[in-house]
Amino acid sequence: MSNFISNLFRSNRNLTVDQLIVKKTLVSFFLLFLFFGGCVWAWKWLRRQPLDSDIRGGIQQPIRDVLNTNELIFNKIFSKNHLTKTYSVSQAMKRVRFNGNIGLGNDFDTSAWKLYVIRKNGDTLALKLDDIKKLPKVDITFNFKCIEGWNQITHWGGVRFSDFLKAYGLSEESQMKYVGLVTPDEHYYVGIDMPSILHPQTILCYELNNRPLPMKEGYPLRLIIPVKYGIKHLKRIGTLYFSNNRPPDYWAERGYDYYAGL
Amino acid sequence: MKKIVKKHPLAIRWFHWINFPILGVMIWSGLLIYWANDVYKVGFGDKTLVKFFPQSFYDAFHIPFRLAEGMAYHFVFMWFFFLNGILYVFYTILSGEWKYLLPNRQSWKEAWLVLLHDLHIRKTKPPQGKYNAAQRITYTAIIIMGIGSILTGLAIYKPVQLGWLTAIFGGYKMSRIIHFALTIGYALFFVIHIVQVIIAGWNNFRAMVTGFEVIKFQEDLMLQPEPLPVPIEPEIPGVPQVITTEEKIEDEEIHE
Numbered sequence: 001m002s003n004f005i006s007n008l009f010r011s012n013r014n015l016t017v018d019q020l021i022v023k024k025t026l027v028s029f030f031l032l033f034l035f036f037g038g039c040v041w042a043w044k045w046l047r048r049q050p051l052d053s054d055i056r057g058g059i060q061q062p063i064r065d066v067l068n069t070n071e072l073i074f075n076k077i078f079s080k081n082h083l084t085k086t087y088s089v090s091q092a093m094k095r096v097r098f099n100g101n102i103g104l105g106n107d108f109d110t111s112a113w114k115l116y117v118i119r120k121n122g123d124t125l126a127l128k129l130d131d132i133k134k135l136p137k138v139d140i141t142f143n144f145k146c147i148e149g150w151n152q153i154t155h156w157g158g159v160r161f162s163d164f165l166k167a168y169g170l171s172e173e174s175q176m177k178y179v180g181l182v183t184p185d186e187h188y189y190v191g192i193d194m195p196s197i198l199h200p201q202t203i204l205c206y207e208l209n210n211r212p213l214p215m216k217e218g219y220p221l222r223l224i225i226p227v228k229y230g231i232k233h234l235k236r237i238g239t240l241y242f243s244n245n246r247p248p249d250y251w252a253e254r255g256y257d258y259y260a261g262l
Numbered sequence: 263m264k265k266i267v268k269k270h271p272l273a274i275r276w277f278h279w280i281n282f283p284i285l286g287v288m289i290w291s292g293l294l295i296y297w298a299n300d301v302y303k304v305g306f307g308d309k310t311l312v313k314f315f316p317q318s319f320y321d322a323f324h325i326p327f328r329l330a331e332g333m334a335y336h337f338v339f340m341w342f343f344f345l346n347g348i349l350y351v352f353y354t355i356l357s358g359e360w361k362y363l364l365p366n367r368q369s370w371k372e373a374w375l376v377l378l379h380d381l382h383i384r385k386t387k388p389p390q391g392k393y394n395a396a397q398r399i400t401y402t403a404i405i406i407m408g409i410g411s412i413l414t415g416l417a418i419y420k421p422v423q424l425g426w427l428t429a430i431f432g433g434y435k436m437s438r439i440i441h442f443a444l445t446i447g448y449a450l451f452f453v454i455h456i457v458q459v460i461i462a463g464w465n466n467f468r469a470m471v472t473g474f475e476v477i478k479f480q481e482d483l484m485l486q487p488e489p490l491p492v493p494i495e496p497e498i499p500g501v502p503q504v505i506t507t508e509e510k511i512e513d514e515e516i517h518e
Contacts, residue, residue, distance in 0.1 A: 017266065025468060063338050064334075066337070074419075074423070082425065084425070145421070147329070227423075256333065257333065261420075261423075
């Protein structure tokens with residue numbers, strides 16, 4: 001039996017065919033077990049890594065680094081000319097799926113609502129719904145995609161986000177990297193990269209199926225951004241601001257991809 | 263007598279074994295994602311035959327409420343799956359291994375013979391070679407499935423930027439269904455693959471690890487693959503050469 005071991009160190013030329021078969025088999029299987037051992041070790045190492053610090057938690061730092069790299073890679077194919085497929089209004093769902101109430105506190109005072117836009121210099125613009133409604137209206141019927149995996153054709157109306165920036169003299173702000181959106185109760189907040197928010201199909205939305213937004217869909221004003229998963233379509237916008245750093249993002253803090261772009 | 267015969271190149275063996283844990287992580291993270299909207303079932307009318315998946319299955323593998331983790335890992339390990347697959351395809355093309363792996367004209371007919379033989383309906387063994395006809399078809403199909411997984415995956419991942427790709431697969435919903443069905447395909451392949459490896463036996467399995475097969479043959483039969491090597495004595499200067507029997511006889515005749 002100990003020959004097995006000593007044969008490992010003998011030249012192949014001095015071995016019989018049977019001894020050579022045993023030697024080669026032992027070496028190969030040892031390497032295979034080493035490989036699987038390495039896989040297990042690498043997996044345990046990955047699972048032990050500290051959670052990401054840049055987004056405050058959620059997922060192991062090396063995983064977050066790859067997700068951020070994915071964003072850079074797939075941004076190469078991002079174009080404002082790539083439009084999401086649109087449908088005829090008749091194809092839109094009459095009853096829209098309601099899937100989340102974070103940020104929609106019950107104590108919301110509709111009459112006091114204003115959209116606060118924080119400018120680059122720190123000034124705050126306070127806008128009423130009519131200030132937004134008076135801008136050119138656009139509508140879109142598209143396949144809304146939830147990060148959970150379901151999707152629905154829905155019909156929304158509002159103001160193109162890029163038109164809104166132009167109308168209120170926010171062109172300097174549109175040179176910055178990110179837009180942050182926060183609900184009035186500050187419980188829900190998202191950050192969106194500037195190219196995505198300037199996409200021609202991104203709208204500040206105040207209508208669903210030609211009617212004012214229902215309360216649970218974010219009355220009076222929400223974001224519709226077809227180049228992102230639903231988690232970024234913030235309901236009931238309270239504050240809107242600009243930043244060159246990533247604004248805090250509710251779901252990214254819970255391990256989701258920050259970019260979440262489609 | 264036994265003989266060591268090379269079967270699988272080192273590169274093929276590495277691609278094969280590396281793919282195993284990668285596909286494992288992809289399927290696991292895919293399940294974490296699928297759970298969040300687990301709407302697929304097989305059945306007809308109101309009758310459901312199989313629901314993907316029963317709660318007991320989710321519980322056994324700790325699937326529920328891990329969508330974020332699933333997506334994160336899926337979009338990291340997709341790179342390894344993609345790279346390993348693309349390197350494998352390039353290697354088989356450049357090395358010429360594709361000649362053993364792609365189905366040829368006879369394969370479609372012969373694959374039936376393999377099936378009938380495996381089901382114990384037909385006794386005579388179909389031609390084996392490095393891979394038999396059924397293996398050629400299956401291993402080629404699994405590569406096409408892999409390409410399908412990557413393309414449908416991209417169609418779901420970037421349905422706006424790659425909208426044309428999503429459209430090719432029949433839209434967002436259909437891309438998702440194909441992506442899921444391919445994964446069920448891998449699971450079925452895996453089960454059949456394991457059964458076939460067990461039936462084929464140790465020599466075949468060892469070849470996927472060591473690269474060689476052991477061929478047994480008898481010295482006195484015509485069946486032997488090539489003439490037995492004659493032991494060659496080393497040539498040492500000053501030592502008389504070994505002479506063959508025929509030469510010996512000739513020498514003796516001369517002396518008489």
